[in-house]
Amino acid sequence: MSNEKYVIGVDYGTLSGRALLVRVSDGLEIASSVHEYSHGVIEDFLPINGQKLPPDWALQVPSDYVDVLKITVPEVLKTSGIDPADVIGIATDFTACTVLPVTESGTPLCELSEFQNNPHAYVKLWKHHSAQPHADRINELAHSRKESWISRYGGKISSEWEFAKALQLLEESPEIYSAMRYWIEAADWIIWQLCGNYVRNICTAGYKGIFQDGKYPSTEYLNALNPAFADFISAKLEHRIGELGAKAGTLTKEASLWTGLPEGIAVAVGNVDAHVTSAAANAVNPGQMVAIMGTSTCHVMVSDQLAEVPGMCGVVPGGIVSGKLGYEAGQSGVGDIFGWFANNYVPEDYAENAQKLGKDIHTYLSDLAIKQPVGGHGLVALDWQSGNRSTLVDHQLSGLILGLTLATRPEEIYRAIVESTAYGARKIVETFNNSGVPVKEFIAAGGLIKNKFVMQIYADVLNMPITVIRSSQGPALGSAIHAAVAAGAYKDVVAASAVMGGVEQIKFNPDVHNARVYDELYRHYSSLYEEFGQNNVMHDLRRIRDVALMEIA
């Protein structure tokens, strides 16, 4: 009989949730299971009544998250063949800022029959981007009042975050706002489902909830935004804060029945998919930037130095690892943009050829694109199809492609789009470098690390070697590490990461020639970035669009 103990990490992504069973002693990944949310991302019509949603909305259904627990955890227990009694803890990580309105007891308002037809009663996914006007007001007022906290967020609060989405809720659906007791991160709601306690994790509270130096924005400030918003903190938001890696509680009987795990095992405080990944890569030291590259990219890095980095998402003490300053930046669209192009703009014969060769469409496009020398397509693009999170914090920006000719082929645009996201990453790295928080290592994680074409372009564009996380399930492993800490198997996350996390031996090294050509192309990207980030063209096009669509609605 083995004395080995195990933990489970559950990673909640944009489209699916994944459970990973991990051995505590060495981080070995024993079994994993994925479940796609049956409602996916709701962007067009509310499923229950077919109601058309406005542009830039993105909702989810909270019961999909519980289904992940019910399906994937029993599955990994079964696949692994281990004794469930040897599992000592569970932890989760979530997309953020993904928020929902709930009752005093944690029931989502969308599960109440009186509210189920109201889109505002549902989960607002991170990429719900229609609260930009609210974010604009939050930012203008903060700057005009010289609120000290605004500089901790690179000077801008995102439309994705708790306050902008809450203000939208208040003003567009006062009945839902009024009925809710908590405006809660999904990251914390799922922990509540597991252990019966609502603990607000320091990571989302800090990065998404403007919790800085132990306090929130003042009542005066909120009152100036909207008098009905004045008591938002006390009435809807604030709650006990939990440190990352701490225990939020123990598994309830109900959750034990869902999962097959023993009642009473440790449940860690909630966490965010990007932030847990640092632990999985054992990249928890200053200067180690971890880029979690998937549909979007999050960049996280710890530091001992407090600095103001323009356009970063935030700096939060203990926001990544307890006891260190955690910096976060991000790109709202990365793999999402590749997918948008590959799914909508690739012709029939490409699809047929890819199938003949047994390649997925991304591989097929990459294999065609790689044959061309850097710059051979004559294109440059702005990667703002989903807005710009860092460094411009503006989700009303949009994508641009320039240099098109009648000879331009789909694989060339595909490559230009991949490159545009690499330029976006370089812009973030340079901004950190110029702000006194230098990036010394670039460690990639997330779904895109499987794509060597993408990784090499990033190495060439950044002109830095790229190290790749060892685990192909970084966030889930990161969560498992936090579960191990919460269960007391290690003294802290740094110690657990050193044993359970790590990177691959192989690196992607920049090619000197390619890096030189990319320097030239990046100059053009930078000029376009400055210009279209500041001029009002994209905002005005969106205004015209919204007016046009409203008129026919």
Next chain:
Amino acid sequence: MSNEKYVIGVDYGTLSGRALLVRVSDGLEIASSVHEYSHGVIEDFLPINGQKLPPDWALQVPSDYVDVLKITVPEVLKTSGIDPADVIGIATDFTACTVLPVTESGTPLCELSEFQNNPHAYVKLWKHHSAQPHADRINELAHSRKESWISRYGGKISSEWEFAKALQLLEESPEIYSAMRYWIEAADWIIWQLCGNYVRNICTAGYKGIFQDGKYPSTEYLNALNPAFADFISAKLEHRIGELGAKAGTLTKEASLWTGLPEGIAVAVGNVDAHVTSAAANAVNPGQMVAIMGTSTCHVMVSDQLAEVPGMCGVVPGGIVSGKLGYEAGQSGVGDIFGWFANNYVPEDYAENAQKLGKDIHTYLSDLAIKQPVGGHGLVALDWQSGNRSTLVDHQLSGLILGLTLATRPEEIYRAIVESTAYGARKIVETFNNSGVPVKEFIAAGGLIKNKFVMQIYADVLNMPITVIRSSQGPALGSAIHAAVAAGAYKDVVAASAVMGGVEQIKFNPDVHNARVYDELYRHYSSLYEEFGQNNVMHDLRRIRDVALMEIA
């Protein structure tokens, strides 16, 4: 027995040639026949030896033009059932500037075994765009020497035209330059094949050959460009000029055998596809702008007023109709851009759905796009995938699409591309209006008039009614009208047009609401137009591209 007489017009387009048999008394179109050039447009590899062509090349094979005569003329005679003895004349029109090097007797150098492997020995099609550096030098020198003729061309000689392409030939292939006796427009070469006489038509001589006020650029000017170019006019270019509608000669015995037409009938002076179309639309009065909308668009208009219109292609006395000033402007890419997008960027399911519905892909995209209100896609594009002929005269410019989001659908980009070309047309119309040569009517001709979706967008964007030419074969009918004049059936082209040409009764009228929204969108187009027409971004991307592609060549 009928006394009716007939004429044949042959229209040489970019991809095919079309013969049209027309009744002289009323312009009735009796029969037509199309033949696709077997070599099409040669852009990648020289067929004879597989040699890779540099970027921006576009060649043709002259024997393809003769094949059109051999195939289509007998076909229309056969289909119509008329007695060939009742055909009294033939005329042709051609793309321009499409030029080739020939011997003293008119033999194309590419038909000589010693030159057949040299790409420079072939026809350079109008859209051969690699002579931009030569055009740049031609323009810089003309301005620095204050050459009077440059203002007749809107301040810029195009890389498409005779001088830029000849200078490229001289400098890149001196052996071909030296071996050729004539640098001849295909428009005139085909007439030479029909009647045995080389007559240089005033239209291409004026618009494409810098023939102004009875003379060409000076030897001193040419010497300053390149000493070996000093005698270009006398040694390679100049020749007897023929007026439009005049007789170049009579059908030779050989051409009679090719075509089945009677030897000795009238062969009209050569002409250009766009310019003949004015006659077909009976739009030969000042202020009547005829837009021949196909793969590219030509805008032609006669006037009594000599003005300098920035960026127009040229003003030539007698260049459209004898005795009047003829203005020409153009858009290098229109239907070409629609085709580029529809053929390369429309996904499998669209292709399948279109097929199920029995629609071609353009109709399918248009039908989807039309459902959306103006501005509803949030996009604006620059229509420069094939460069910009008017008003910027710069073929190193390239296309741009702005406003892309993850929700952007193919039909939305398709619509934005159609709109971008309408904005380009509006830019041209406004430039004429602002230069003292106002556009009072907009008459559309060419292949795109069949597309009501495109026509309505143009009407809305221009905020002008659009009248549509009656004939669906405008250029061929225009040529037939010139054949009738050359044969003496009418006293001049104006008289013949009044009887044989005309427009449809139905107009496309602008929608007031749509026009207002398009005003807003056009403002953005104009800003981008000014900016990217002047800043060097697109030029530099092309430079980077060309360096990259040269390195691997």
